[in-house]
Amino acid sequence: MGVLHRVLARVETVLNLCSAVVLFLLMFYVTAEVVMRYLFNRPLAGHLEATQLMVAPAVFLALSYVQARGGHVGMDILHDRLPEWGRHLVDAITLSVALVAFTVIAWFSGLAAWMAWEMGDVTPTAYLQTWWSKMAVPVGSALLCLRLLMQLIETVHALARGDRA
Amino acid sequence: MIDPFNVALLGMAAVIVLVVLGMPIAFVTAAVGMGGLIVLRGFGPAAVLAGGVPHSEVSSYTLVVLPFFIMMGSFAASAGITTDLYKMAKAWVGHLPGGLAIATTWGTALWSAISGSSTATAAVMGRMAVPEMLAHGYDKKLAAGSVAAGAAMDALIPPSVVMIVYGLLTESSIGPLLIAGFIPGFMEAGTFAVLIYVMARRNPALAPPADRVAWGERAASVFKAGNWAFLAIFFAVFGGIYLGVFTPTEAGGIGAFGTFLTALCLGRLNRHTLKEGLLDTGKISVMIFIIIAGVLIFSRLLAFSGFTQTATDFIVSLPVSRWWILIGFLIVYLILGCFLDAIGMMALTLPIFGPIVEKLGFDMIWFGILVVKMIEIALITPPVGLNVYVLRGAVPQVSTAEIFRGIVPFLYVQLVNVAVIMLFPQVVLWLPRTMGLTK
Secondary structure (H helix, E strand, O other): OHHHHHHHHHHHHHEEEEHHHHHHHHHHHHHHHHHHHOOOOOOOHHHHHHHHHHHHHHHOOHHHHHHHHOOOOOOOHHHHHOOHHHHHHHHHHHHHHHHHHHHHHHHHHHOOOOOOEEEEEEHHHHOOOOOHHHHHHHHHHHHHHHHHHHHHHHHHHHHHHHHHH | OOOOHHHHHHHHHHHHHHHHOOOOOHHHHHHHHHHHHHHHHHHHHHHHHHHHHHHHHHHHHHHHHHHHHHHHHHHHHHHHHHHHHHHHHHHHOOOOOOOOHHHHHHHHHHHHHOOOHHHHHHHHHHHHHHHHHHHHHOHHHHHHHHHHHHHHHOOOOOOOOHHHHHHHHHOHHHHHHHHHEEEEHHHHHHHHHHHHHHHHHHOHOOOOOOOOOOOOHHHHHOOOOOOOHHHHHHHHHHHHHHOOOOOOHHHHHHHHHHHHHHHHHHOOHHHHHHHHHHHHHHHHHHHHHHHHHHHHHHHHHHHOOHHHHHHHHHHOOOOOOOOHHHHHHHHHHHHOEEEHHHHHHHHHHHHHHHHHHHOOOHHHHHHHHHHHHHHHHHHOOOOHHHHHHHHHHHOOOOOOOHHHHHHHHHHHHHHHHHHHHHHOHHHHHHHOOOOOOOO
């Protein structure tokens, strides 16, 4: 468990950094596009679709990191007032719901990405390949599922320990 | 056969229960939305949706405006633009009654025009302005109140993360929405300045006068690298959006690049600040994107089940003035503000309120400004009062209770601002209607 923890945390950090770098590169890309269009009258072909395809990797690769660091927006006013066992119970329920939902998302978005690769799916005007962008969804979601599963196991452990005490 | 309307109702109940239990809003809305669609359409079609929607919902060119504006603020802070703007405001008005507090609100207002995050502003300005005011013998409550209330303006003055999220969730055009924030934003800064002036005139003990700065020094305070950069970036970004030359995404990209270049040229960017700034940008953006994706999935359930239509027709047919419905909605925001942060409030309400407000014939830009005003109030009032806690973290010499008490006069002035906007919508709508794009 300890090793898995460290490996997962490491992978999350690296992917999160990748996500930040993608956003940073997009900044240069959009600036370059504007400069080319207005100063040199040579617009970069397909920049709209290329920019669009970059968003999914930026979002989904960092998904698990944000969950691990408790960065998601929610309401904690009741949660913080529950006794410890109640908190664990509630966490177990919400983690399970999220786990089921993201397992479904990971599986079917994986199929969608696979289809895009098989069929050579491209964007409508610039004919850019889409599979690599679609692939980010199952990869990020699967990693999130792993993170949720580990948090669920820890919560259930804590719950079991608390009940016995 | 299950009644689709009941499925939607059940879904809404599930969302409320799970959110109250503390589950992240993004996960709740995605899970419930998907679950509801499975019930309504069967597993096959819903599974296809689950496979495609997460990608298609985030793959939007418009969405990219958000990380760009967050980056812009982060690089601008590294470049020291905050400090230059504040020093300039201080040199010009610091000697007036309450002058340092007035300088703080105006420094914050100017700074807000290139920064998107209100809480970050509260931290930065708090660390800079509060110790200075306290050193001059300013009342702790006035010092803290002016920073906390001033930083809330950042949510109104573009670029504003809150406003962009409103635009994305209601699928309204981002450019006019951003431009609309200027007049109400600077009107607020103006009324705050008047309030501080009057308070300091009536009770000079609140704010002992600071030294008058010589004209030469005042002039020198204007010609600082940070101010030049501010001016150039400001006009490139908002001039571009206003004239319709740039899309908001392009403007954001250029603005981020401009502040990045400024920080780099002034030698104020090192590997550490760059990395921290980018990671922070990534974290906030991802958090917001994933909420938007989740909420849009849930909105599909509401729309597909016919709930949106039925609820809208019902509310619109109520035999009361549309103004009461609007005021009711605004009160809901004030109540929700006690439990949720800005993004969470909008995520849970706008899929339902948005269509109703539009059907009632109110302008969506104007409603957006009012929602932001409610959020501003939520940012500085207990129990959540995010700005207050951020400020408290940044300036340990002032207590939470002192900050909250310092905010009270600003709150009254804020309510006057809200009333003016409600009575005179043209305060909000005039500027965006003169834009190049909207014609």
